[in-house]
Amino acid sequence: MNQKRIKLKINGQEVEARPGLTVLECARQNNIFIPSLCELEGLTAFAGCRLCLVEIKGQPSLVPACQNIVEEGMEVVTSSEQLENLRRSIFELILSEHPYFCLLCSEKSTCEELKITLAKAEEPGGCIFCPKDGQCQLQKVAEYLKIKTQSYEYKDRGETLWTRDPFITHNPNLCVLCGRCVRVCEEIRGEGVLSFIYRGLQTSIGTFFNQTLLEADCSFCGACVDVCPTAAFMEKGLTAARGQKLKRVRFVCPLCSSGCQLEAEFLESGLIRKISPVSEDKPAFESGCARGRFGLRELLNDSKDNLKALIKTEGGQVEISDREAIRKAASAIRAFRPDEIAFVLSGEFYLNKILSFLEIARACGASQVFWLYPENFLTRIKQFSDKEQVNLIKFLSDWASLPEAGCYLIIDSDPKEEEPVFWLELNQRIRRDSEMIVLDSAPSRLQRSARVRLQCQPGQEYLVLLAILKLVNEELGVSFYPGFNKLVGDLGRLSIPEVERASGIEIESLKKAAELLLGHPPSVIVFGERFLRQEHWAESLRVLWNLALRLEAVLMPISSRINELVIPELVGKYSLRIEPDLNLLEQEIKEQKIRMLYLLGDLPLEIKPEFLLVQNVFKTGLALKADIFLPDSSGFEERGYLVDFAGKIKINPGQKNGDNRSSEKLFGLLAEELGLKLEIGKEAQAEELQKKVLTEIFYKNENGKKEPKKKYLMIKEDLELWLSQNLKLGKNNHEELTIIIQSNQDHYGGIAFSEISPAFRQIRNPRSLRLNPEDADRWLLEEGEEVEVITEIGNFEATVKIDSGLKPGVASIRPYLNNSFWLNCFSAGLIKGKIIKKVEQKDE
Structure with missing residues (x-):
């Protein structure tokens, strides 16, 4: 059904707008420019800069366009002599505390040819090292207002620069107090690290007790850098790049299950100038984290030298061509029986690389194909689901598809650290009207946003959940799912005061958690991989299932690894064995059941087999021990697929760069040398394989199984064990x-x-x-x-x-x-x- 449209006039032009839009948003959608420094899509309107003032017919005074909602029949004037003169006066006042010499420079039009000095005036304000030169929004506003002179003398605030933190620096003397950084830190990222401090002329941006960002527990997501209209917040060490030929590469980050879209900016030297989040469907500051934008940049710059293929000789490893290394690798594979060869993958890869590797393993007849999976998360969930005949994993297709809930219970997971995009979506819901309960024995960065924080003794989550189930059940009526009467009988044996003593959670906190779950339906219960990394994980999962069923809540396992939903689904197709540690692999190497190992990625392997072939992006310690080292491409510039933990397929766009090295080409050449008839050597073939496998997986999950009937799971034996052991623990x-x-x-x-x-x-x-x-x-x-x-x-x-x-x-x-x-x-x-x-x- 089409949404009703509002009709109004802007500068005499009739336009239509969706209800709820501000005048500023409506004007932008119709290509009408209104200057603004503090407004930004996705943040609440602040109206601090006053540059977006407009005339609205019938209003007694000028009003900020960023805060006024469009109405039927409204008539707006965005530009007039009065408005532009007022804006110039406001803008000049802003510039009185910001270096403005670059804005008034008479040589701006030929800046690239004439920029030969570090500064164009004695006062600070030179543009050669300003990292925002050419992107500064003050420049855009000055150009619109045709600023030629400045009525006020520039007065440097003399504030001390923030230089003690890693990655991010802040220059208070360049700040225009737009408040964007404060709002994005609180409203979007849920950090609350930055705020306005002091009053009057001393007003500035700061932290609680003037702590450094590090001391204030900043996550270094970089959102403050993304939203700053000037160079007040910047990446440390970043300088202007005007005049340089920059190469920009967009890619999907494989470092966690969020799969954020990032853009790397390369200098002519090959170094990465910066990595920033980008997005086509939402503001860029609603994604990204320190890992992707800072950690990855540091790593790739440190390892930027083009790696060469290596072969082990009596005198050590020597460099050879990629083609020669592939020939020798194929020869080594042929020298061993298929049952003596292990194919192992360990790391975060695009699916094109994973599937090509597995296709070669299958075509070689290998029976020992491993994926190192220390989390052992989805494998345990699948094991539990098959045994108990329940369904714990649902494909959401997008983080935003997470069901709206009145209350979220987060167990043994810290999404701020582990799944940042999931946290950003969750944070928005909490800010609206949802409640959040956090159950975790570890330090949690969620506690600031939690209504109830249940910090139990390690491993006692089972008891806490059991106590909440008992309290919830006492307030609810009869349930008609099978097993209810037995569950009620078992819960009657549990003493809440004993749970308080053993778990370290006060009774009042347990009651408050139960009240929130009951008083704010529906509920969503989210649990992380650490919840199942304990001795009695199955018992904990049983009581969690029962709690969710009693509340009619959605149960959502959440983990941090990209493609985690997909790889376990490949077990049957490729005879893949999933191992949480190296014990079995090392034992079989010792017994010489495995004589050759072909590794994609890196392993903390302490026992070398007779022949070791390593294919990796970097030359790690294990690669230095390899008989053959095949340098791999990072994959960032290759077209490939990733699946985030919501089940959404992310497509890495890839970029043609003329580089001869690509994973498709490497695997294609290896298959050719081995005499295998596989269609994996070209990008189009790799993409077709990815589509085929993903279609099979998603079709099977959507249509392959009937939803099992809901039932309560038996906890009698579990409860007896915990009553006899865990209630005796205490401190x-x-x-x-x-x-x-x-x-x-x-x-x-x-x-x-x-x-x-x-x-x-x-x-x-x-x-x-x-x-x-x-x-x-x-x-x-x-x-x-x-x-x-x-x-x-x-x-x-x-x-x-x-x-x-x-x-x-x-x-x-x-x-x-x-x-x-x-x-x-x-x-x-x-x-x-x-x-x-x-x-x-x-x-x-």
């Missing part, structure tokens, strides 16, 4: 720590961002062991101190990070899984650390 032993192993996504191609970027290490250091202040005091530890932690799995060294967001006796760490020790710790989810002892500080 942790003061002699040991329970250490939560959180996921770390800050890596690509087998290299952690923290390894090559000290700046990224400041944001998220994988060696940081977070401790409650009480525990730090008990062991006489200080922030930044080096310690050794002794656990039942093994020992590790770490750097102390004091965090009041943890309970006493609980610690957490986000390790990079670069060895078997950390893989085993990650699989366990929780480990016990008996003691912490200081180690001597190491010299840098």
Whole structure:
């Protein structure tokens, strides 16, 4: 049904508009320019710059176009002598505290030819190093208003520049107080780090208690940089690029399940100047994170040298041509029986690369094809769903398709860190009228936005959910799903006060959570991969299913890996084996069941097989041990598909660049050398394969299975086990720590961002062991101190990070899984650390 359209006049021109639009939005849709510095699509109207003032017939005074909604029959004047004179006066006042010499320069029209000095005046204001030169919105407004002179003398505020933070710098002397950064930080990103501080002439942008961004727990998403109309907020070290031939490449980021669209800007030297989020259907600042825009840039610039294929000789590895390396790789594959060869993929790839690799493995007759999947998340959900005959995974097709809910319960997941685009959608709903409950034993950046924060003892989520189910059930009537009477009987055995003691959650908080779930239907329950990385994951999933069914809530598993919905679906098609660790692979190498290993990506493999073939974007430690190393393309410039965790297909656009190296060509040549008749060597063939496989997967999930009948799952045996064991726990032993192993996504191609970027290490250091202040005091530890932690799995060294967001006796760490020790710790989810002892500080 067509939405009613409003008719109005702007400058005498009759236009139509959708109800709810502002006058400014309506004018822009009809190509009528109204100057503005503070307004930005997607942010609430601020009307701070006053440049968008317009005349509306019948109004006694001028009104801001950004705040007035269009009405039927409205007559608007956006440009008149009075308006333009007023705008010039307002703009000159703005410029009185902003360097304006570049705006008035008489040589602007021939700037590129004449720009030979660092500054065009003694006062700061030179344009040669201004990173916003040519993109500054002050320049656009000055051009529109035809500013030739300035009535007010420029007065430098003399504010200190923010230079102590990684990646982002702020120059308060260039700020025009538009408030865009404050609004995007609070309204869109849900951070609330930036705000207006002081009053009157001293008003400026700042943080609570003038902390650095790092101290204020900034996520360094870069949205403040994206929205700033001047160069007040900028990427650190970024300079103007006017006059340079820049190459821009758009790609879909594979670093997490959000699949954000990014754009890399390359200098003529081949270095990446910057990476920024871009979007065709929403504002760019509604996507992107520190990993994609800063971590990836640092990594690719550090590894920008063109890699050469390598072959191992008696004297070490020597460079050979790609074609020769492919010939020798094919010869090596032919030298072993198919049952002696393992094909292993580990990393985040576009589907064209994954499918071509699997096609070659299948055509070679390989029976040992592995995907390293430490999270073991969807595999456990599928195992549970098949056993209990329930359906836990639903394709949403888009984050925005997440059902509207009155209350969201988030369990063992921190979307701000792990799925940023999902968090941005969730944040908008919370800001409107939804409530959020967070259940997590680990530090959570969601707690600021949560109505109720349930921070339980590690591994006690089961008890908390069981208590909430009991409280909810007491307020609801009879349920007619099978198994209800048995469930009620089992819940009668549970004592809420005992749950309070064992879980560390007060009864009042449990009751408040139950009240929110009951009082704000419908509910959506979101749980992350860490919820299933514990010993009794199936028991926890059973009680969670029962809670969702009792509330008629939507149950939504959410993970952080791109293509995670797709790869498990390839198990049957390609005889793919999914492994959470390297134990089986290394055992079979030891027993010489695997004599040759062809690896796509990187592995923390500690045992080398007889022959090792590595294909990767970077020359990692394992690549240096390889008998043959095949340099791979990043894939960013290749056309390929990705599937985010909502099931939405993202197409990497690709870009023709004349580069001879591409994954399609590499796999095509390898198939040719092996004598395999596979249609995978060209982009069109790779795309056709991707479409075919994705069609099969989505059709099967939409039409292949009937929705199983809903029923309550039996929890009697689970409950008896927990009543006998867990209700006796209470507080942790003061002699040991329970250490939560959180996921770390800050890596690509087998290299952690923290390894090559000290700046990224400041944001998220994988060696940081977070401790409650009480525990730090008990062991006489200080922030930044080096310690050794002794656990039942093994020992590790770490750097102390004091965090009041943890309970006493609980610690957490986000390790990079670069060895078997950390893989085993990650699989366990929780480990016990008996003691912490200081180690001597190491010299840098």
